[in-house]
Each structure stands twice: as C-alpha cells, then as structure tokens.
Amino acid sequence: MIDRRLVLAGMASLAFAASASAEDWRTKYPEITFAAIPAENGSGVTERYGPFVSYLSKELGVKVTLRVANDYAAVIEGQRAGNIHIGYYGPASFARARLTGVKTDAFVIDVNSDGSKGYYSVFYVLAKSPYQKIEDLKGKNLGLVDPNSTSGNNMPRFKLNHLGIDPDAYFSKVIFTGSHENAVLALAQGTVDVAANWWNSEDDSNLTRMLNKDMVKSSDGKTLTKADFRIIGKSDMIINSPYAYLSELPDDMKAAIKQAFLDAATKDPEAFKKLSDGKNRPWEPITNADYDKTVELIKFVDSLRKKGS
Template identity: 85%
Template sequence: MITRRFILAGAAALAFTATASAEDWRKKYPEITLAVVPAENASGVTERFTPFINYLSKELGTKVTLRVANDYAAVIEGQRAGNIHIGYYGPAAFARARLTGVKTDAFAIEVNADGSKGYYSVFYVLAKSPYQKIEDLKGKNLGLVDPNSTSGNNMPRFKLNQVGVDPEAYFSKVVFTGSHENAVLALAQGTVDVAANWWNADDDSNLTRMLNKGMVKSADGTPMKKEDFRIVVKSDMIINSPVAYLSDLPDDMKAAIRKAFLEAAQKDAEAFKKLSDGKNKPWDPVTNEDYNKTIDLIKFVDQLRKKAS
C-alpha cells in the first residue's frame, strides 16, 4: 500500500537527488569562464560586462570570471581546449567554431530594440571625402576588423564579391585592425580610406557608441560627430551574436546558465541594460541550426580566398 509517509519520503529523496546534482556540478566547476570577442577595447568590455558577471556569479552560485579575448580566434580555441565554458561570439566566429569541430552549443541570441534579431555590415568613409561608392575607392586603403568577424570581414568580402571586387587586388592595402573600434579610429585618423563595421540602426552602431564616449577624433585631434561619416555600402541582415556553452557541460549546469541568461533582464535590469547601453530586449533562445546560413557564408568566403591565392 502506498502511504502518505511513503510519498513524502519519495519526494524528499527526489529533492535530495536534485540538490546533490546541483552541488556536484558546482564542486566540479567552482569557477567558470565567460569570454567575449573584442568588439571594443578591453577596458570597454570589462566596464560593460562586470555588473553582468556579478549577476551570473550570484545566480549560478559559482564564481564566473570574465575573459576579454585578444582576437576572435582566442574564443574559438579557448572553447576547443575547454578553458572557456561560455563564449560570447560573433556569428561568423561561432560558425567557424562549429565548422572546425568545437563542441559548443548556442543557447541565447541578442534581440534588438525593435524585436529583430539581426544587424548589418557597413562600409564607412569620411563625409568630407569624395567617395560615394566602392567603385570610387580603387587603389585606396581598406580597413577590416578580424578574419573571424562577420560584419568586419566575412560579409564585407561577400558584398565586394557581388560587385566583382577582389579586395587584395582592388585596394592598395587591406588592413586587419583587430577590433571594430580600431577600424573606426583608423578611418578617423586617415590610416584607411574606408572601414567595415557593424550597424544596428541610425542611433545604435559601434560608431554611435564610440561617439557617445568621445572616443573618435580626427588626425588633428578634433572631436568628430556622426555627420563626419558616410555609409557607402550596407549589407543584407546578419543574424545576431549568440552566446554558447560547451556541449559536454552537465545538463543541469547548462540549464542553470541558460535560465540565468534568459531571465537576466528581469532579475538584474541594470546589469542587463549596461551590456547594450539599454538598446537590447531580453535574450531569446537560439539553436546551432540558426547559424547554418552563417556557416555557408564563411565557407563561401573561404573559397574566395583560396581562389585568390
């Protein structure tokens, strides 16, 4: 006969098992690392993410450490080695990780203020320059971001190919600046004549964020404004950046991480707002399959580079 005492004992045993399981993953992972691709300088990433890292540590009940990667490949290789438990990727960097066998799973995606889940790659020139289109820039210097940047390399190469342009042959010099911020600064100071970058909306782009911080000055030190820059190319929409955890983490650990991210805007609104200057809505769930088109993009760009070499 099933008695009330038997039912209560069973419920207690289940609760104990769940608690023990949670304790087990925290014992195995007393510290976990979240790494971020270098969309901006290290101090900017640290300032933007520190409140959120504190929220994650409290929510997960284990120490979370922020690592600001030197380049996009560092996040890929860190996850491949198992040293980075959570990667805040760019779309192409995540696609590259998946394509090269890194066991990582996307679980959350950025959502824009208007509810869309994508952004654009743009080519900026200085407004005072005579350049109105790519055809005006033959023999000039092009500033890209990083080989694994979606908006700063892969999509720009795709767009250039659409108009029959091989960057290495068409431009006098192609420079990888290392970050989106550095690409803007190289353009502002005249190191390059055109620079690729990310753009969400007229009031939400890497450029506007830098301008709001007073970071952009011309070669003579004059502070610059948005009107000092002109967009000459804008891409089709690119899927937003994913957050991905290692596939072989314990299931209950992944569930806790996923829950913490998806509930962040509700549970710690200030920390969440700081990540995007209040521009983004709460994260939405996402899957690896959502990035299949991005994998196709980098495969295409890889083929272009093989043909060029």
C-alpha cells in the same frame, strides 16, 4: 493500498537526488570562465560586462571570471581547449568554431530594440571625402576588423564579391585593425580610406557608441561627429550574435546558465542595460541550427580565399 510513508520517502529521495545533482556541478565547476570577443577595447569590454558577470556569479552560485579575448580566434580556441565555459561570439566566429569541431552550443541571442534579431555590415568613408560608392575606392586602403568578424570581414568580402571585386587585388592595402573601434579610428585618422563595421540602426551602431564616449578624433585631434561619416554600402541582414556554452557541461548546469541569462533583464536590469547601452530587449533562446546560413557564408568566403591563393 499505497503506504504514505513510502511515498514521502520516495519524494524525499527525489528531492535529495535533485539537490545532490545541483551540488555536483558546482563542486566540479567552482569557477567558470566567461569570454567575450573584442568588439571594443579591453577596458570597454570589462566596463560593459563587469556588472553582468557579477550578477551571473550570484545567480549561479559559483565564481564567474571575465576574460577579454585578444581576438576572435581566442574565444574559439579557448572553448576548443575547454578553458572557456561560456563564450560571446560573433555569428561568423561561432560558425567557424562549429566548422572546426569545437563542441559548443548556442543558447541565447541578442534581440534589438525593435524585436529583430539581426544587424548589418556597412562601409564607412569620411563625409569630406569624394567617395560615394565602393567603385570610387580602387587603389585606396580598406580597413577590416578581424578575419573571424562577420560584419568586419566575412560579410564585406561577400558583398565585394557580388560587386566583382577581389579586395586584395582591388585595394592598395587591406588592413586588419583588430577591433571594430580600431577600424573607425583608422578611418578617422586617415590610415584607411574606407572601413567596414557593424550597424543596427541610425542611433545604434559601433560608431554611435564611440561618439557617445567622445572616442573618435581625427589625426589633428579634432573630435568628430556622426556628420563626419558617410555610409556607402550596406549588407543584407546578419543574424545577431550568440552566447554559447560548452556542449560537455552537465545538463543541469547548462539549464541554470541559460535561465540566468533569460532572467537577467528582470533580475538585474542595470547590469543588463549596460551591455547594449539600453538598446537591447531581453535575450531569447536560440539553437545551433539558426546559424547554418552563417556556416554557409564562411564556407563561401573560404572558397574565395582558396581561389585567390
């Protein structure tokens, strides 16, 4: 016959163990760092992510500090050093992290308003220019974003290779602008003749988000509109960006982080909406294996560079 007191004691012991486990990770990690790639300028990233980081702190019960990365590599190296516990990557920078031995695991992915989980790389020119296709731009200046940007460097190089174009030989200059916003501004102000950028849909792209903030001006100070730009090239779909935590974090801590992300759209809808200007659906789970094709893309682009060196 089972002693009821023993059963109750056992249940209490399990409950205490679970509570102690939860307490253990919070004791070990009283403050964690969340870092985001510089998809826009520093103040823009802070404004966009600030409310969500506050939600995350409240939900996890520990202080979450936002770090705005100077470049894509900063998120990679910060996680390699263990200084960034949660990173918002681009697909290519996450693939680069994996290729170079960073112990990080993707756990949720951005989801577009139509339920799709991908976006595109596009080449923009000014609508007033004579350029109708990439082949019209030989000897001109190309604006890219960052060496580890998917839509701003790796996919454009992949696309150009399919056209038989070596960008470093074909264009007069290839300029890394540092961010997607800077690439648009370089085009608007005439520093480059064509610029690569990300694009989800006609009403959701880096360009439209910048236009909504009246950020895009020509060299003479004129405020530009969507009609002032033309897309002359578009890639195949790229898998959306992942959020990834350090593999070595305690399992219960990782579970709590993942659940906080999955619950965000319901528990703090305003903070969640601010991340994408209300364009995205709630995050969905993802794994490292979903980025295997992106890893292959990075390997291919690396092979192109080696051939050219």
